[in-house]
Amino acid sequence: MAVETDTSPKFAEYAHPDRLVSTEWLAEHLGDTDLVVVESDEDVLLYETGHISGSVKIDWHTDLNDPVTRDYIFGEEFATLVGSKGIDRNSTVVIYGDKSNWWAAYTLWVFTLFGHEDVRLLDGGRGKWIAEGRPVTTDETDVTPVEYPIVERSDVAIRAFKDDVLEHLERQGVLVDVRSPEEFSGERTTAPAYPEEGALRAGHIPTAHNVPWAKAAADDGTFKPLADLNDIYREGLGLNDGDDVIAYCRIGERSSHTWFVLTHLLGFEGVRNYDGSWTEWGSAVRVPIVQGSARGEHVSK
Amino acid sequence: MTDTELQPALAEIRDDFLALTMKERLQLLLEFSNELPELPPRYAEHPDLFERVVECQSPVFIFVEVGDDNVVQLFATAPAESPTTRGFASILAQGLGGLTADEVLAVPDDFPQMLGLSQAVSPLRLRGMSAMLGRTKRQVRERMHG
Numbered sequence: 144m145a146v147e148t149d150t151s152p153k154f155a156e157y158a159h160p161d162r163l164v165s166t167e168w169l170a171e172h173l174g175d176t177d178l179v180v181v182e183s184d185e186d187v188l189l190y191e192t193g194h195i196s197g198s199v200k201i202d203w204h205t206d207l208n209d210p211v212t213r214d215y216i217f218g219e220e221f222a223t224l225v226g227s228k229g230i231d232r233n234s235t236v237v238i239y240g241d242k243s244n245w246w247a248a249y250t251l252w253v254f255t256l257f258g259h260e261d262v263r264l265l266d267g268g269r270g271k272w273i274a275e276g277r278p279v280t281t282d283e284t285d286v287t288p289v290e291y292p293i294v295e296r297s298d299v300a301i302r303a304f305k306d307d308v309l310e311h312l313e314r315q316g317v318l319v320d321v322r323s324p325e326e327f328s329g330e331r332t333t334a335p336a337y338p339e340e341g342a343l344r345a346g347h348i349p350t351a352h353n354v355p356w357a358k359a360a361a362d363d364g365t366f367k368p369l370a371d372l373n374d375i376y377r378e379g380l381g382l383n384d385g386d387d388v389i390a391y392c393r394i395g396e397r398s399s400h401t402w403f404v405l406t407h408l409l410g411f412e413g414v415r416n417y418d419g420s421w422t423e424w425g426s427a428v429r430v431p432i433v434q435g436s437a438r439g440e441h442v443s444k
Numbered sequence: 445m446t447d448t449e450l451q452p453a454l455a456e457i458r459d460d461f462l463a464l465t466m467k468e469r470l471q472l473l474l475e476f477s478n479e480l481p482e483l484p485p486r487y488a489e490h491p492d493l494f495e496r497v498v499e500c501q502s503p504v505f506i507f508v509e510v511g512d513d514n515v516v517q518l519f520a521t522a523p524a525e526s527p528t529t530r531g532f533a534s535i536l537a538q539g540l541g542g543l544t545a546d547e548v549l550a551v552p553d554d555f556p557q558m559l560g561l562s563q564a565v566s567p568l569r570l571r572g573m574s575a576m577l578g579r580t581k582r583q584v585r586e587r588m589h590g
Contacts, residue, residue, distance in 0.1 A: 186502065187565045188527035191474050204566040241525065 146235040147176045147262045148202075152207040158410025162403075163266045163366070164237055166275055173197060179230045182269065183240040183250040187228055193279035194237070195272060199228040199286060201395065203246050207253050218293045219390075221257050232259070233407045239265035239272065243357060243364040249399040252416060264403065267365040276362065301402065303389045303415035309350065309430070311389050312441045314330065318351035319390045321401045322421065326393070327353040327436035342425030345350035346434040348391070349441040352380050356397040359404045372408055384411065391417035391424070451547055451588070454539040454555060461559040469564045477531035480520065489521055494521065495583065497576050502526030504577060508583035516548045517541050518580055520522055528565060532556070532573035536580060545584050553577065 149168040154160040164172075172178055173196060180198040190200040194256045201207065206224055209216055213239050215225065230236060236254065240247030244264055254262045265272070271378075273279065303311070311318070325331045329346035347353070358375055367375075376382050388405060392396040395418025402416045417424075424430055433439030451460070461469050487493060487507060503511035504522035511517070516542050519531035539555075540548050552558075556573040 150535060186526055186528045187569060188474050188477065188523065188531065191470065192524070194478075202569065205564065210563075304510050 145233070146172060146175050154369060157366075157408040157409040161261075162263050162407040164263050165266055165315075166189065166272050166277060167197070168237075169237060169265055169272075172279060175235075179234045179236050179248075180229070180265075181229065181230075181236055181238045181250065183238055184269070185241055185244045185246050189241055189269075191281065192306045193281055194284075196278065196280045196282070197284055198239075198283055201225075201228065201238075201250055203249050208248065215253055215256060215296065217255065218295045221296070222293045227260075227286070229286040229287050229289055230259075230291060231289045232292055232294075234261070237265055238262065239268045241269045243360040243400070244268040244355070245400055245424040246396060248403045249396040252301065252399040252402055255301060256298060257294050258297060267363055268362045271392045283400055289358070300323045301406075303391075303417040305417075305419055305427060305430070307415070307419055308389055308391075308407070308424070311387065312349065312431070313443060314387075315350075315441070317380070317386050317388045318348055319380070319388060319401060319405075320347045320351040320390045321352050321356040321390055322347075322353070323355055323396050324353060324436065326421070327351075328436045329432075334384070342393075342422050344425045344432055346422060346425075346432040347439075349431050349433045349439040351391075351438060353436070353438075354380065356392065359401065359408075366404065366408060369408065372404060376405065376409060380427055382409075385413070386411065387413040387415075388416050389417050391420040394418065395420050448550065449550070450540060450555075450558075451539070451543055451551065453542070454551065457539050458536055458555075458558050461561065466564045469559075469561060473531040473535075473561065474527060474556040475563070476534040477527040479520070480530045480537065483519055483521055485568045494519075494577060497572065497579055502529045503571075504576070505578060506533065506583070508587060510545050510584060510587035514544050514546075516543055516545055516584055521575075524589055529572060532576055535559075536573070536576055540580065545588050548584050549581055551577070551581075 148161040149164040151165050154163045180195055180199050182194050182200050183203055187202050207215055218400045238247040238251050247264055247268055251264060253261050320327050327347045359367055359372060386410060390401045392398040395416055398416050400415055405411045461472060464472060494507045497504045506520045509517040518537045520537055521578045522533055554568050562570060
């Protein structure tokens, strides 16, 4: 049984209102049967310093990525992971995290690769919960492990690989580069103040629009209202319903946030996240790259 | 790398980590994080003296003091929202503080990799600690010749 949706007027405007819950809603529903609250942060220890009572932690790096191959975990590992967190296939999963839900959106996107149906974000994330003076605890959550079925990961609909991007370029598909302007132009290969993660070339994929991911977030970490998002993506980029879009960043985390906005808030159906992103493209042999702040053109082969 | 080359305080920290399970190692890192001391008043007023470790994801600043007796102290500051980075800084502050400048320079560069944390926090995050160690050594060299 899914837990009831949050009927806040702000969410009702979005394409999929059932993908968001407010801090008020979560405070009221904590402890509901069938609800599991998950924290996903950039910092692997932040959860331990204090988390929402009853929540469990899923770390983007140590839990969701395969430790050897550059890929996500597979169905069996996912079943073991989420089952150990008390999540079953019918659970309502609400994810929250630091930095405007940057990493929470990434975890939600990976849940979607496994077709977990009812997965939502806490609007405003960890920051808003704490700013409102809501309680956190360092008490360890008492989890009863459950059985989660082994579901094969399905990448096709929402994940793009390098070859998909090359094909997308040939078809003049829309690309959204959600990195900082400095990374887009090629002045640098990492986000300002972030560590070097190894790309050999700097710049962006030809024709990509540059819309830094955080443009979709308000100062308090919540998603901007629908009208603002329409201004940014529909008016700003000329996106229309039915457009195929691929979003990318450096390793696919910031673009998960944009993927969430385009898919669940604006209702675009053909949005994929290219998780190889710049750390792959910027090191790949003979793929086209444009430097400077102009989008550049794709020259068909 | 043999034990004779690792200073006792660092060896003890390493042994403490290695004796624990993965989950307990994270808890120990959190304890280190909580133990990172506040800056002494003479530095609290001087953010300009501190060097940002840009390789770390979160804002962390370090300053190395080399005393007349050639003894090193490492001071660091990082926000409470960055417990992992605080933990790394605290390990180095505790492990390097009180060593002579030459002893600090002799600390193996791969000390962060000896703590058994790669699996618990990911190798990517551990790079931040290596960068902190590298910058600490560079500051020691500068103070020695300065």
